[in-house]
Amino acid sequence: MEDTIEKFKKGVQYVPIASAVTKKELTPAKESDVDFNGYSMTKFIPASGAATRMFKDLYTFLEDKENTAFVNTFFDNLKSFAFYEVLESYVDLNELDTDKLEDRLLIANKLLNDMNYGDTPKVLLPFHNYGQTIKTPIEEHIYEGERYLDSENVTLHFTISKKHEDEFNTYIRKVLADKPHVSITYSHQEEDTDTMAVDLNNEPFYLDNGEILYRPGGHGALINNLNDRPEDIIFIKNIDNVTHQSRIEETISSKKMLASIGLEVKKQIDTYIQQLQSDEYDLDEISSFIKDRLNITLKTDMTKEKALAFLDRPLRVAGVVKNQGEPGGGPYVVDNGEYTDLQILEKAEINLNDESQEAILSNSEYFNPVDLVCFTNNYKGEKYNLLDFVNEDRYFISEKTHEGRPLKALEHPGLWNGAMHNWNTVFVEVPLSTFNPVKQINDLLKEGHKEKR
Known part of the structure; x- marks a missing residue:
């Protein structure tokens, strides 16, 4: 309890950004030319929320x-x-x-x-009308997954709320009736990741029955759910970011491309780790890879131990698009003290009272549409404990109400923000056509949700 209250008292801790990501920090896009046979894959889709917003x-x-x-x-x-x-x-x-x-x-x-x-959970809302059938985001994610996951075993994992579990299961049974090659699993945000609320004086928020109010700890809590996924390659995409099936081709090519780049980088990382552990390595070559491919710039001399520490951690490849002013996170070069690396930051994590930081934000070229491909196994094929790579200082605080009373709520480090702070990150520009979020109902009127003529 004391640790949580201390976080409220400290407030959101700003992350020092050295610069916004520009083209020079991006890994060039390329045609997918990697064979994924032998690799298990899944699509991980945060879908817990109702459509209220x-x-x-x-x-x-x-x-x-x-x-x-x-x-x-x-x-x-x-x-x-x-x-x-x-x-x-x-x-x-x-x-x-x-x-x-x-x-x-x-x-x-x-x-x-x-x-x-x-x-109604957003995952079950009618999104697209195809004349004879109406499709929800569930069906659109399946359709998309069938085109780049293992065609004989298409696996998707949704995070859903317990409140909507029966509705979800009923709908899934209907959808999968004629799709024996598709398997869908789901999980809930774990209750023990709920966080204590406080009043505006940073004292515990007590309910009428004398108990302290605990609230869901935000999507960052889903790092626990992601940690349970055993697959070699995990695609992450928001539930509302789907497109009309007539416009799907660039999305499919983009997904394959991100996974291809990631697998190539992952193989090289594993090779270098094995070389370092066998004492048969070229430190200059490895240092160049860390700097040029992973965009980690060490301010002191590289050593074998530091190289191992940088390489031996989970990898994510994140698609970015040109900044269109959408709400959400962006790609930045972050100053971690001893080194700089690539991170995804929300606007709330940047100190807008600092003119230099605000200028970096204002001039940022790219936006992160939550388009990730993750590699969460180590060089031995064993699962990393993803909780070891969370930056607990990157939490969020928001003001809410409960039964008319104001309170402050604490959210865990965001899933693709602080929860992945100590991952290796590769940014790749993807076509804007792959980003079609539905944050408000009128977004369904945009081109990405209409039949391509």
Whole structure:
């Protein structure tokens, strides 16, 4: 308890950035030319949340009854959404006019409250309409996985909330009925990763029954779930980042490319570790690899021990896209004191009161769309304990409320931020067409979610 309270008192610890990642820190994209036979692979998809935030503007509309630009766009394009098929009979039966305020309110209430879309897990929402069928993110992730995972054993792992477990299982049984080559597993965010809440004076937040309030510790807690995955190659992608199947080809090529680059780097790392342990090594060659391929710049002389420490850790290959102003993390060169390396940082981790740090953020060229390929086994093929590579100082603090009372919540180091701080990182630019997040419902109107003509 004391350690947690001390974190609240210290506040978010800023991460010193030396520069934003530029093209010179990127590994060049290339055609996938690596044979993946013999390697086990899976797709790891964080999917715990409900769709509440997706419908935030519609909830506000129900309260304020104001036709904002967002609301107008939503109702002007209502028939374009995949879920309109479910709404259509209600709209027709009641002869509702989507141009009228009172009818818009009825439709929004039907969608959010009667149909309960705001509390539906995002993983089960209708995303794309293909005429005869409507696809949810689950089916789109399967379709994508079938095209770059082991075609005879397509394995996907979702992290879901216990609250939605029965819905998820029912839906999965239906989806997999004619897909014997696909296996889907799931896990929950572990309850023992929940974190204590405090009041605004950094004292424990007590409930009416006298117990301290504990809250889910953010997606960084999923490092425990990832740690349980035994596969050699693990693809990570957010649940809402899917595209219309007619536009999937660049995504497939990109995924294969990232895995190909990663496997090539991983093989070289393993070779160098074996050389260092056999005392038959060229330290200059290994130092150049660490600096040029892994973008780790040591400020002192390289030694055998330091080279082993840098090489013998998990590897991630992260796709980045040109910065489009989307919310989320970005790729940066971080100053760790004795050395600099590559990290993914959220805006909240950068000291915007420091003009030099703010300038680096403002001029950053690239954005991280959570497009990762991870290699979490050591050179012997044994699983790393991923919890050993977390930077516990990279936590997040946010202000929330509970039953109308203000509180402060603590989130573990983010899964691809502090939870992977002590991993080796390779950044590769991927096509913008591979990034199609659905953070708000109107995002489904963007090109990536429409049929390619």
